[in-house]
Amino acid sequence: MSDEQVFLEEYDSSEYPPFAVTCDLNIFTVRDGVLKILLIERGDNPFKGSWALPGGFVNINESAEDAAARELFEETGLHVGELDVHLEQLKTYSTPKRDPRMRVVSVGYVVLSANLPEPKAGDDASDARWWPVEDVLGDNPEITLAFDHKLIVEDALERVRAKLEYTTLAATFVDEPFSLSDLWRVYKAVWGEEPLLANFRRKVLSVNDFVNPAGEYTSGGVGPRAKLYTRGNTTEIQPAMLRESKQ
Amino acid sequence: MSDEQVFLEEYDSSEYPPFAVTCDLNIFTVRDGVLKILLIERGDNPFKGSWALPGGFVNINESAEDAAARELFEETGLHVGELDVHLEQLKTYSTPKRDPRMRVVSVGYVVLSANLPEPKAGDDASDARWWPVEDVLGDNPEITLAFDHKLIVEDALERVRAKLEYTTLAATFVDEPFSLSDLWRVYKAVWGEEPLLANFRRKVLSVNDFVNPAGEYTSGGVGPRAKLYTRGNTTEIQPAMLRESKQ
């Protein structure tokens, strides 16, 4: 046995402070032109009756990313790796009293996905539903967030807003095929402000492989038929498309 | 006692997997026109003789940020809150076998600071020194990184490079007062490419309150006296100053 192997055999890890590690998922979708986030009403203490981000404990033999992907599937049926599902790490939250039960460090994640269905009630939590992000972060008295989850949602929203500026992630929010107006409504919903549609069209079409013509057109509705597109393979928008509030 | 208080009194947290939580610091400085990172040679197993990021265990009653600030002070004498010290969370690393001793989740941080002194050897680690980042990430056989620290340094470097594009953080790398050429050399060292000096000057001076004239001029050296500046209060550069490789 090598020196290092002997060391590891004899190593006693019990002297270090034990933490629980969890993941919290900010799952966003755009429905009816509104940015929404999936929250779960807590059926148990602590924070019984408050709303919380979906998530859970990281198992001893999995990474936080794996735990996040697992929880995402359990909660929504979505698989990471599908083209219209995006998962990324947000930030880690570790203030000592953030969970009154025990010492918990939580790794936050952001998930974007196209038009997700209404969650079926009574799965494992007492209630799960899509909330408009505006209600969650505003002063809607119907909803109180558990733990430090309001802070986490604030960080997640800013991350998503910023990412639409310099990545093509907006396209993960729409079902294929989509029109440029569909994509424009995503920006409108996420940013809470509307780029001028004519300039928006010019920008999107000028970014190579942001969207590709699907060869189809819309039918029905008022006005001319809109050309439909599918998602391209480019991930970055260069130069960025800036929010008005960032200029 | 309230329902929630009773619940917390009776709560048994022992059923959840115990993790150790650490922080790892990527402490960057620019010395002699070269971007350098502080590494510590491991005197003990595991990875004895390899180089590792400074850091340590998060205590049960402190946040990961507090632990990072504490370790930074222990390692360098720097206090977070000083004007030329910047600390920010990078990312959390949690793959199951990343530390062979035990299950460790590590929160990575990035620290930027002006021209730091050579660390005094034989503090608590067997050896501590500034390594050129290029050597650390290149194939210099003199240096092997412990754990997944090479991956962490790669992420940290990309973070710092990106941040110089859209923030004024480059100024935390220079001692006050500084000339525009000093600031330009920071960009050159971090990016590994040089923006055209004339255009760089125009850009920096066009960003309101990026730098402020100190009213002084350099003395000595070849050529005309350079005007000196101090750091301004603006944190964002809008529009960003892009690397050539990002265009």
Next chain:
DNA sequence: GAAATAGTGTCTATAAGACAGTATAAA
């Protein structure tokens, strides 16, 4: 025809890339 929507074209302002050119100080 009115209204909503899809899409085009153009004028202007801003900012960056490229680079020429002037001035200053030390060796």
Next chain:
DNA sequence: TTTATACTGTCTTATAGACACTATTTC
């Protein structure tokens, strides 16, 4: 006088903002 450095100016190009305008479809 040569060399390195500090700094200014200008021409061109790329891009975004603003907005007018045409075309198509439903009611």
